[in-house]
Amino acid sequence: MNSVILEGITKTYDDGNVMAVDNVSLQVKPGELFGLIGPDGAGKTSIFRILTTLLLADKGTASVQGLDVVKDYRKIRNMIGYMPGKFSLYQDLTVKENLTFFATLFGTTIAENYEVIKDIYDQIKPFNDRRAGKLSGGMKQKLALCCALIHKPEVLFLDEPTTGVDVVSRREFWDILNQLKAQGITIMVSTPYMDEAILCERIALMQEGSIMQVDTPQQIIRSYPVRLYAAKADNIYKLVQDFRMLDAVSSCYAFGEYLHLTMKADKPGDIDALREYGISHGHQGLEVKEIEPGIEDTFIRLMNRKAQTNG
Amino acid sequence: MAEQVIICKDLTKRFGDFMAVNKISFEVNRGEIFGFLGANGAGKTTAMRILCGLSYPTSGAATVAGFDVYKQQESIKRNIGYMSQKFSLYENLTVLENIEFYGGVYGLSRKTIRSRSDELINQLGLQQEARKLVGELPLGWKQKLAFSVAIFHQPQIVFLDEPTGGVDPVTRRQFWDMIYAAAASGITVFVTTHYMDEAEYCNRVTIMVDGKIEALDAPQALKARFQANNMEEVFYQLARGAKRSSD
Incomplete structure (x- = not known):
């Protein structure tokens, strides 16, 4: 019971x-x-x-x-x-x-x-x-x-x-x-x-x-459906804005000292594409890595999905 | 050297034999996002009340926006904005009425209020809600509006006391986008929070323990010094030994 x-x-x-x-x-x-x-x-x-x-x-x-x-x-x-x-x-x-x-x-x-x-x-x-x-x-x-x-x-x-x-x-x-x-x-x-x-x-x-x-x-x-990336650079505020302009990016939000990103197509080469994009926009101290999501990442994903379904 | 908009030197507040704030010294630069952290009861609120011109220190010196905390409290109030989790707008006034009211309190002209409120409503995307009662807005919107109202008179410094408490993770991040935009426009942001990931968004952070400032530096430097992976660990190492705790 x-x-x-x-x-x-x-x-x-x-x-x-x-x-x-x-x-x-x-x-x-x-x-x-x-x-x-x-x-x-x-x-x-x-x-x-x-x-x-x-x-x-x-x-x-x-x-x-x-x-x-x-x-x-x-x-x-x-x-x-x-x-x-x-x-x-x-x-x-x-x-x-x-x-x-x-x-x-x-x-x-x-x-x-x-x-x-x-x-x-x-x-x-x-x-x-x-x-x-x-x-x-x-x-x-x-x-x-x-x-x-x-x-x-x-x-x-x-x-x-x-x-x-x-x-x-x-x-x-x-x-x-x-x-x-x-x-x-x-x-x-x-x-x-x-x-x-x-x-x-x-x-x-x-x-x-x-x-x-x-x-x-x-x-x-474990049920987080796509790869999640963390990125940072010396000018993190500009990095958010640059990544949000990139069409292939599905979501990009601040998370502690890093940004967290997901991609629309979600494929293995994404991490290199993100690095190249960051470098081509003149970012110094750039770091991009794949990470394990946390509960808050899941929460944000579910919230965004719900907002989309509700129109 | 950057212009300093808050300068504290040995600032102290004593209640009887209790040292609420014990000789704290620091400077805040114009346009900086300055995180003011500490354990419950460390003395953050007391220090903040002094800097906002609401309470006199027992000893030490401080200026805020160039004004003295002993002699020029009224000038300080005119040059700062303040927002807290608890402070909220008038729920039974509309969005526009709240903006007009606070604009009026800070002595802005009718013309300025009208043009700036149009601009603000557009920025926030609240065209549909402008004539609705604030009480009908979701919490996240209320907090974003409260922040906009707190900087409506374009103060030199805005004090934010746990502005994101209880707010959902998406809105919390939108709120920080607004903080960054305010800082980029030259407003100095003085902020307290219990979310340690938000400490990472500050240019510099102080951590108060038992009335004293135990650490003051950029988050990156603090993590390096304490060999910590994140600010939560830094905070934990510093505040673990705190003797007192309160609200």
Whole structure:
């Protein structure tokens, strides 16, 4: 049995004028670390709110641990943990008070489920008597995660836990998620950072309410249908403009210190043609190489294809 | 030597016994894209507020567009633009009304506003949307419009505070095309971001840790110095030891 099932879920706002989630179906397996990857407006939060029984879908069905999100909402609420994107703890309660409050709501105590939160709680315990509102961003995030875990949930929903968080804290947070996964908790997490996709077991790439692709990150990368090239030169800004003028180039966009390019015809000699073209346009320090695509390359490709299909 | 439009010397801001910004010194050249990075709580926002004329330093010196951060805050505000992920335009005004409003705030004449807004609408390809409410535009468009409005009065410097947060990867790149175009027209760009690939697009980058500037150089030079493949590794090596963290 799958932990989470969505079947043709559709959600609109504003009397049907805004399409937030467009006929989405997906399954999350028990114990899986599943990622919803997409920018703001992709529909990630609406999906979380439907699954956590806080929002009713217009169409479709959804279940968590085999329970229907509409009929069995009370049961679901007892077996899931939810960390919303916006910090939602009591700012004027202390760390300890917040944790005790959430434990009590679920009819348990901090002591009873201590082993679930121990690794995370140890990091904020020195601030037990500090008010939540006075904590730093990274510590607030850890406290929120403890509160979402204190009743030992079977499924954990984390809505953009790393948004606006620096690289160091983001890495720490993903280490924590892997520890939780090792305890057998099913985790559904969303992020706008494409580089975090690779840290999930399976991901759904989402854009404007629909799913563009669902698979393991490795398989998504393997399914990239054409060769991808990286290029750079001393004047990278001019290099973008020159390559975009070349008719054989299908796409050309900046990616860190390099440009990434795909070709319309996609044939073995392309790399030499790109080099020659760069040299003939007077570029110094030119480098062109074939590279393995990343999740973000796939995302861009799928987005462009979708834009073309929509006319 | 290139003309310097921001000069900081031992700039410090103390809240009680907390050194939010601890003796930072740097210069930014005209037309440069200057990346201002740091861990959460490193003091970026505090430093930026001083440079925008919104907060006084405790000690040290700084000039922005030639104006002193202690004595000439109002002149600074007139010569800079500012945009952040959170700051947004008035959702219940149209695209044109927003442009007119901000043009008016910066004291541009009606005639200038009219001719420049026509030009801007054409550049952005927003002819169809010019009379629509900003609230109806997709996020990516809002951010591009917000940036255009922030430089509508042709400031010497524009401050961008995480301008691309939550934006899709295609729009994020279009946004950087606009940043490059602004820099090429002589506007200095001072930008913060959590996307480390964007750090590579800057001419020079500073990385702040615990109130101090720990590194300042071109991305290429930083990668060489830290023997790192990309800016994320450079950042990680520098910020890993940070003592404090906050929003």
